[in-house]
Amino acid sequence: MANSPDAVTTQQVSALPHVVIVGGGFAGLATAKVLANQAVRVTIVDQHNFHTFLPLLYQVATAGLEPADVAYPIRTIFGHAPNVGFRHGQVRAVDHQRSLVVLDDASEITFDHLVVATGATAAYFGIPGASQFALPLYSLADARRLRNRLLLSLEAADALPEGSSPQLNYVVVGGGPTGVETSGALAELIRIAIRRDGLRIDESKVRVILVDLASRLLTAFPPSASAYAARELTGKGVEVHCGRSVVEVQEHAIRFSDGEQIDTAAVIWAAGVTASGTLAYDLAVTPGAGGRARVTNDLRVVESANVWAVGDAAAVPLNAAEYCPQLAPVAIQSGHHCGQQILRVLRGEATQPFHYRNKGIMATIGRNEAVAKLPGGIIIRGRAGWLAWLSLHLFYLIGFRNRLRVMINWTWRYFDWPSGPRLIVADAETVD
Amino acid sequence: MANSPDAVTTQQVSALPHVVIVGGGFAGLATAKVLANQAVRVTIVDQHNFHTFLPLLYQVATAGLEPADVAYPIRTIFGHAPNVGFRHGQVRAVDHQRSLVVLDDASEITFDHLVVATGATAAYFGIPGASQFALPLYSLADARRLRNRLLLSLEAADALPEGSSPQLNYVVVGGGPTGVETSGALAELIRIAIRRDGLRIDESKVRVILVDLASRLLTAFPPSASAYAARELTGKGVEVHCGRSVVEVQEHAIRFSDGEQIDTAAVIWAAGVTASGTLAYDLAVTPGAGGRARVTNDLRVVESANVWAVGDAAAVPLNAAEYCPQLAPVAIQSGHHCGQQILRVLRGEATQPFHYRNKGIMATIGRNEAVAKLPGGIIIRGRAGWLAWLSLHLFYLIGFRNRLRVMINWTWRYFDWPSGPRLIVADAETVD
Numbered sequence: 001m002a003n004s005p006d007a008v009t010t011q012q013v014s015a016l017p018h019v020v021i022v023g024g025g026f027a028g029l030a031t032a033k034v035l036a037n038q039a040v041r042v043t044i045v046d047q048h049n050f051h052t053f054l055p056l057l058y059q060v061a062t063a064g065l066e067p068a069d070v071a072y073p074i075r076t077i078f079g080h081a082p083n084v085g086f087r088h089g090q091v092r093a094v095d096h097q098r099s100l101v102v103l104d105d106a107s108e109i110t111f112d113h114l115v116v117a118t119g120a121t122a123a124y125f126g127i128p129g130a131s132q133f134a135l136p137l138y139s140l141a142d143a144r145r146l147r148n149r150l151l152l153s154l155e156a157a158d159a160l161p162e163g164s165s166p167q168l169n170y171v172v173v174g175g176g177p178t179g180v181e182t183s184g185a186l187a188e189l190i191r192i193a194i195r196r197d198g199l200r201i202d203e204s205k206v207r208v209i210l211v212d213l214a215s216r217l218l219t220a221f222p223p224s225a226s227a228y229a230a231r232e233l234t235g236k237g238v239e240v241h242c243g244r245s246v247v248e249v250q251e252h253a254i255r256f257s258d259g260e261q262i263d264t265a266a267v268i269w270a271a272g273v274t275a276s277g278t279l280a281y282d283l284a285v286t287p288g289a290g291g292r293a294r295v296t297n298d299l300r301v302v303e304s305a306n307v308w309a310v311g312d313a314a315a316v317p318l319n320a321a322e323y324c325p326q327l328a329p330v331a332i333q334s335g336h337h338c339g340q341q342i343l344r345v346l347r348g349e350a351t352q353p354f355h356y357r358n359k360g361i362m363a364t365i366g367r368n369e370a371v372a373k374l375p376g377g378i379i380i381r382g383r384a385g386w387l388a389w390l391s392l393h394l395f396y397l398i399g400f401r402n403r404l405r406v407m408i409n410w411t412w413r414y415f416d417w418p419s420g421p422r423l424i425v426a427d428a429e430t431v432d
Numbered sequence: 433m434a435n436s437p438d439a440v441t442t443q444q445v446s447a448l449p450h451v452v453i454v455g456g457g458f459a460g461l462a463t464a465k466v467l468a469n470q471a472v473r474v475t476i477v478d479q480h481n482f483h484t485f486l487p488l489l490y491q492v493a494t495a496g497l498e499p500a501d502v503a504y505p506i507r508t509i510f511g512h513a514p515n516v517g518f519r520h521g522q523v524r525a526v527d528h529q530r531s532l533v534v535l536d537d538a539s540e541i542t543f544d545h546l547v548v549a550t551g552a553t554a555a556y557f558g559i560p561g562a563s564q565f566a567l568p569l570y571s572l573a574d575a576r577r578l579r580n581r582l583l584l585s586l587e588a589a590d591a592l593p594e595g596s597s598p599q600l601n602y603v604v605v606g607g608g609p610t611g612v613e614t615s616g617a618l619a620e621l622i623r624i625a626i627r628r629d630g631l632r633i634d635e636s637k638v639r640v641i642l643v644d645l646a647s648r649l650l651t652a653f654p655p656s657a658s659a660y661a662a663r664e665l666t667g668k669g670v671e672v673h674c675g676r677s678v679v680e681v682q683e684h685a686i687r688f689s690d691g692e693q694i695d696t697a698a699v700i701w702a703a704g705v706t707a708s709g710t711l712a713y714d715l716a717v718t719p720g721a722g723g724r725a726r727v728t729n730d731l732r733v734v735e736s737a738n739v740w741a742v743g744d745a746a747a748v749p750l751n752a753a754e755y756c757p758q759l760a761p762v763a764i765q766s767g768h769h770c771g772q773q774i775l776r777v778l779r780g781e782a783t784q785p786f787h788y789r790n791k792g793i794m795a796t797i798g799r800n801e802a803v804a805k806l807p808g809g810i811i812i813r814g815r816a817g818w819l820a821w822l823s824l825h826l827f828y829l830i831g832f833r834n835r836l837r838v839m840i841n842w843t844w845r846y847f848d849w850p851s852g853p854r855l856i857v858a859d860a861e862t863v864d
Contacts, residue, residue, distance in 0.1 A: 014594075049587060066500040075629035085630065088587040107591070155481060155520040159539070162446075197507035198517065 013083045016041040017346055020101060020111040022091045022279065024051045024074045026328050027311025027335035028117035034339025036081035040346065043109060044074055045101070047090040051077065052140050055328060058178060060143035061268075062185035063151065067140050091118075091279060096304065113306045113342050116280050116293060117335060120273035120312035120326055123290070129249035130173075134269035137178060138276075146268065150189065153265040158199040165202035169262050171254050173246055174270035175212030176220070177363035180229055182268055183210040184366045187236040208238045211256070213245045218371070220325075220361055225371045225379055232365045246271075273312065273326050280313040290315070292323075298351035299338045308342070310334040318356055329359050362389045445515045448473040449778055452533060452543040454523045454711065456483045456506045458763035459743025459770075460549035466771025468513035472778065475541060476506055477533070479522040483509065484572050487760060490610060492575035493700075494617035495583065499572050523550075523711060528736065545738045545774050548712050548725060549767060552705035552744035552758055555722070561681035562605075566701035569610060570708075578700065582621065585697040590631040597634035601694050603686050605678055606702035607644030608652070609795035612661055614700055615642040616798045619668040640670045643688070645677045650803070652757075652793055657803045657811055664797045678703075705744065705758050712745040722747070724755075730783035731770045740774070742766040748786065756788050765789065794821045 017040050021028045024046040035042045050071040059065040078084035089103040100110040122136035135146045150170070157166055170190075172183040187208045193199050194206075210217070210233065216226035217233075217240065230240045248255040255261040275291035293309035294302045297317055301307045310316075311331035316324040324330045334354060341351045362385070364370040370385035380388055449472050453460045456478040467474045482503040491497040510516035521535040532542040554568035567578045582602070589598055602622075604615040619640045625631050626638075642649070642665065648658035649665075649672065662672045680687040687693040707723035725741035726734045729749055733739045742748075743763035748756040756762045765788060773783045794817070796802040802817035812820055 049583065066498055068498040068500070073629070075631070079628050079630065082630070085632075087591060088584075089591065105591075151481065152520075159519060159521065159537075196511050197505070198511065198514070199507070200517075 013041045016083065017112040018043065018110065019113045019115065019342060020045060020109055021115040021117060022046075022101065023117035023119055023311075023313070024048070024086075025054070025117060025119045025311060026331035027119070027313070027338075028115065029074075029077065030332045030335025031115050031117065031310060031339040031342075032078065032084055034336055035342065036078060036084050038083070038343060040083060040342070042081075042084040043087050044078075044084065045087045045089055045091055045103070045109070046074060047088075048140070049073055049075065049086065049088055050140075054138070057137050057140070057143045058182040058185055060140070061137055061146040061150070061182065062189045063147055064185060064189075067144060070143075071140055094279065094282070094307065096307065099306065111306070113308065113345070115335075115338055115342075116301070116307065116309040116313050117311050117331075118279050118313045119276045119331075121276040122269050123272040123274040124269070125272065127246055127249065129251075130246070130269060133249045133251050134173065134267040136269045137182065138273075146266070149266050150186070151193075154190070154193050154199055154201065157201050162200065165200070165205055167263065168201070168206045168265045169209065170207065170266050170268070171209045171211060171262075171264050172268045172270060173211050174272065175210060175214060175217040175240075175242065176270065176272075177218065177361070179210055179212065179268075179270035180217055180233065180363050180365060182270055183208055183238045184233055184236055184364070184369075186268075187233075187238050188366060191237070209241055210238050211241045211244050211246060213243070215243045217242065218363055221363070221371060221373050222377070222379065225373065225381065228371060228381055229363065229365055232369045236366060275313050280309055297353035298341050299334060299354050300341075300351070306345075308338045310338045316354065316356070324356050327361065330356055333357065362392065364389045445473045448515065449544040450475065450542065451545045451547065451774060452477060452541055453547040453549060454478075454533065455549035455551055455743075455745070456480070456518075457486070457549060457551045457743060458760050459551070459745070459767035460547065461506075461509065462764045462767025463547050463549065463742060463771040463774075464510065464516055466768055467774065468510060468516050470515070470775060472515065472774070474513075474516040475519050476510075476516065477519045477521055477523055477535070477541070478506060479520075480572070481505055481507065481518065481520055482572075486570070489569050489572070489575045490614040490617055492572070493569055493578040493582070493614065494621045495579055496617060496621075499576060502575075503572055526711065526714070526739070528739065531738065543738070545740065545777070547767075547770055547774075548733070548739065548741040548745050549743050549763075550711050550745045551708045551763075553708040554701050555704040555706035556701070557704065559678055559681065561683075562678070562701060565681045565683050566605065566699040568701045569614065570705075578698070581698050582618070583625075586622070586625050586631055586633065589633050594632065597632070597637050599695065600633070600638045600697045601641065602639070602698050602700070603641045603643060603694075603696050604700045604702060605643050606704065607642060607646060607649040607672075607674065608702065608704075609650065609793070611642055611644065611700075611702035612649055612665065612795050612797060614702055615640055615670045616665055616668055616796070616801075618700075619665075619670050620798060623669070641673055642670050643673045643676050643678060645675070647675045649674065650795055653795075653803060653805050654809070654811065657805065657813065660803060660813055661795065661797055664801045668798060707745050712741055729785035730773050731766060731786050732773075732783070738777075740770050742770045748788070750788055759793065761791050762788055794824065796821045 019035055019040050019042045021031055021044045024044050028044060029051055032042055032044055050073050053070040056070045060067055060070055075086045091101045092104050093102045100108045102108055121138045124130040136142050157168055170186055172179050190206055194201050194203050217229045218226050233240055245257040247257050249267050252263055253261055254264050254267050280293040292315040293313055295309050295314045296302055299308050299310055301309050311334055312326045316334050318324045337354045344351055358375045360372060360374040362372040368383050368386050370389040371381040372385045372388045373379055451467055451472050451474045453463055453476045456476050460476060461483055464474055464476055482505050485502040488502045492499055492502055507518045523533045524536050525534045532540045534540055553570045556562040568574050589600055602618055604611050622638055626633050626635050649661045650658050665672055677689040679689050681699050684695055685693055686696050686699050712725040724747040725745055727741050727746045728734055731740050731742055733741050743766055744758045748766050750756045769786045776783055790807045792804060792806040794804040800815050800818050802821040803813040804817045804820050805811055
């Protein structure tokens with residue numbers, strides 16, 4: 001095996017075994033990083049030419065960060081690995097017989113090994129109107145759309161004649177980390193827009209409501225952390241409605257199980273995830289839970305020798321009874337493991353089972369407030385939790401420049417300087 | 433007159449004379465800055481909630497800067513001036529009789545003084561297909577659209593089977609500063625995409641062609657500067673075609689006056705400007721040149737006592753025979769002058785004539801290469817010209833954070849680090 005970058009030149013690459021990775025998220029990139037500068041040819045296929053750092057999307061949606069702060073060109077990430085290429089496009093189908101994938105433009109790419117890392121998207125649980133009218137937060141496009149909707153709703157309220165300030169209700173559905181983070185940041189955005197940007201909106205007529213079916217927020221954390229999050233959010237002006245479910249979403253309204261219906265300026269959907277698209281689902285004869293691909297413990301799709309599934313697209317076994325949670329660390333670890341197993345197979349060695357190493361979970365509530373659960377159940381909260389969260393996110397952010405940009409943006413916000421990027425970019429896009 | 437910020441509170445503002453400024457470009461902002469914290473109420477109306485720093489748009493189009501680097505929220509700029517407000521919308525008509533403007537949503541805003549600062553847009557000179565198929569560079573939307581077109585054309589060429597690299601022709605029409613800057617940056621972008629991002633494109637099959645009807649580039653500069661620009665661009669791989677005119681633009685081709693027709697991956701239009709929209713044109717009984725409003729020497733629209741026009745929207749007299757050029761310094765100076773004259777009129781004083789103070793002109797050709805013409809005809813070029821250009825642009829950039837971000841981006845590009853924001857964001861937008 002070649003272990004140094006110089007060992008593989010572009011000339012030699014085309015004769016090497018071809019690994020096609022579908023999806024440039026955490027899992028796909030982790031797989032590719034293992035295979036970079038090894039004796040394989042790698043092609044990452046993605047409909048976007050950039051990786052999106054999903055944990056910070058809510059910051060783009062609430063105008064704290066710019067799209068470029070959380071997106072990074074895939075070609076640039078592997079600029080120094082001559083054996084890793086990129087193909088801009090979407091995979092439509094897998095032909096197991098002929099060992100090839102078919103793209104949306106009908107072109108075909110043959111593979112020796114295929115890694116399906118197509119990720120997750122919002123789950124609507126069949127709630128009427130949810131997929132049509134609620135705004136999810138699973139792509140850069142989602143984040144931009146949500147930001148534009150939020151800012152335009154505030155501008156529209158401002159434009160009304162003096163004294164006719166309308167009721168503005170923003171409902172966030174889902175009390176997990178995404179819902180908690182988004183509702184907290186949204187309350188901050190609205191406060192800044194009114195108090196500092198001078199929008200003529202009656203603050204008492206603006207509500208941010210966080211709804212969850214469960215009896216408490218952040219159910220993956222212990223109850224004390226949930227109570228802390230609820231208290232902090234309430235302090236920011238968020239109304240926390242636990243034990244309440246949504247039965248219908250309309251264009252400008254939401255209806256709850258208790259019969260109450262309220263008008264809405266926006267409904268943000270953070271209620272759960274399902275595998276993205278049908279590619280993973282279609283892979284195996286027996287599909288896995290939540291539209292995910294069923295995989296054996298080495299991460300190969302069941303009944304396949306050279307097709308693998310990783311990250312949110314795979315139902316990764318945690319133990320005999322459970323699957324791994326759909327989290328970024330699982331995506332990264334499973335992608336890494338998959339890359340190593342492909343190298344083992346190519347060397348004629350037996351594969352090893354995947355074991356998830358729990359690194360803890362985190363949720364941020366606002367500046368200075370976060371909660372982290374470390375392995376062993378240790379809870380960190382407040383400023384220490386926030387710093388832990390910040391360090392972890394900056395560590396994961398790919399590329400020094402992105403880290404620097406995000407650090408600058410956050411420093412600014414932290415010190416409350418009046419220059420957040422509250423641009424309504426949809427404006428610009430509707431011109432054409 | 434109140435001269436300190438404390439002298440005017442939000443309560444008192446509604447009773448003050450109302451100045452409505454249409455357009456948040458250089459001219460409109462300069463007017464508003466004079467009127468900020470004075471005894472007037474100011475409303476800036478714009479279809480975008482941000483100011484766009486037009487001189488750097490070509491950097492966004494060629495993936496050197498992000499949209500947020502050249503855009504700044506108007507509300508934030510005047511966050512500390514309680515008498516300056518913002519209205520998100522587009523002005524459809526002016527009712528001189530009733531002293532009000534009508535917006536696109538049919539709402540009306542009455543004014544005591546109206547300042548038309550609606551700026552300029554691309555002029556197509558009636559060349560068939562130009563307005564339909566050529567890509568202008570006069571708004572953030574234009575820049576994003578152009579960037580996506582450029583990057584997608586490169587990805588599409590890369591996706592073709594090995595050995596079938598197509599001819600890619602990029603034609604920039606117009607040899608003024610915008611055309612020179614854009615063609616130079618485009619040649620750099622393509623070189624980076626091929627050499628560093630590893631796109632499988634035969635570099636010898638990519639042409640960047642800069643066309644101008646005139647016999648030399650940068651006709652506002654002396655011939656030696658034109659020769660310098662042509663030499664530098666040629667060194668970057670740009671083909672400079674002077675004395676050549678375009679007779680037709682098609683979807684994927686361009687036709688020249690000498691009969692030659694070539695296929696194109698993109699045609700970029702930097703050939704000239706005309707006033708944006710028809711608002712300025714419709715203002716006066718006798719419209720001015722190039723769709724601009726005719727103004728008297730105090731910048732009032734002819735035959736009007738309380739309607740003013742500034743910047744690119746106005747045919748600003750330079751002397752008895754000529755108009756001022758359509759440049760950023762003219763916009764800023766005329767806006768500033770207009771604000772002062774409105775204050776004079778409100779104080780019952782006579783207005784003063786506008787005099788343009790020539791501060792020089794500049795064009796950049798690439799990293800380390802720019803040419804500047806100072807008052808008196810002094811020419812600076814090379815690294816000194818580039819540093820002069822950089823300082824001037826950073827000086828004009830509104831807001832410290834934007835300056836810092838742009839400085840970081842430029843420093844990175846200067847040292848050739850592999851992390852330019854080459855994101856194809858259109859991708860994301862076409863999802864919905």
